[in-house]
Amino acid sequence: MSESGVAVSIFERIGGSATIDCLVERFYERMDTLAEARAIRVMHEADLGAIKDVLKRYLTEWTGGPKLYSVEKGHPRLRQRHFGFAIGDAERDAWLLCMRGALEETVADAAARQDLDKALSGLADWMRNRP
Numbered sequence: 001m002s003e004s005g006v007a008v009s010i011f012e013r014i015g016g017s018a019t020i021d022c023l024v025e026r027f028y029e030r031m032d033t034l035a036e037a038r039a040i041r042v043m044h045e046a047d048l049g050a051i052k053d054v055l056k057r058y059l060t061e062w063t064g065g066p067k068l069y070s071v072e073k074g075h076p077r078l079r080q081r082h083f084g085f086a087i088g089d090a091e092r093d094a095w096l097l098c099m100r101g102a103l104e105e106t107v108a109d110a111a112a113r114q115d116l117d118k119a120l121s122g123l124a125d126w127m128r129n130r131p
Contacts, residue, residue: 009064010119013112017060024056026102034101040094043085063116088130096124 011020028048031037044051057068085091099120107113 010112010116011060011063011065013109014063014107014116015109016065019106020056020059020063020065022106023102024052024059026105027055027098028052030098030101034094034098037094037098040091040098043091082127083129086130087128089128092124092128095127096121099124 014020014023028051031041031044032048054069057072061067061069100117103113103117103120107116
């Protein structure tokens with residue numbers, strides 16, 4: 001909440017589009033370089049350009065920013081879109097390792113970072129489709 005009592009989105013709290021862009025870039029850099037992320041990196045195409053753009057649009061909208069994802073892709077249907085990939089605890093943990101490192105590097109506001117981490121952790125856990 002702002003001082004005037006108006007709810008402030010996570011998108012605004014973290015710094016908007018510029019922060020989302022940096023977050024996604026750092027996330028995929030970590031996925032590309034961390035040995036612990038190898039299992040999830042192979043789920044992606046060699047060229048990450050298109051998926052980076054999709055994640056930027058998704059996170060922008062998901063955090064309360066402009067509707068950039070749903071106008072093009074419709075409802076996210078994240079579990080359905082990822083069902084072809086085996087996602088268990090190890091894959092969730094690798095994804096979170098990359099995301100948490102990227103959050104640490106890009107989101108200066110500790111409280112906003114913690115709130116976003118909590119939300120992303122729940123999302124990552126929900127994406128599991130294998131024991």
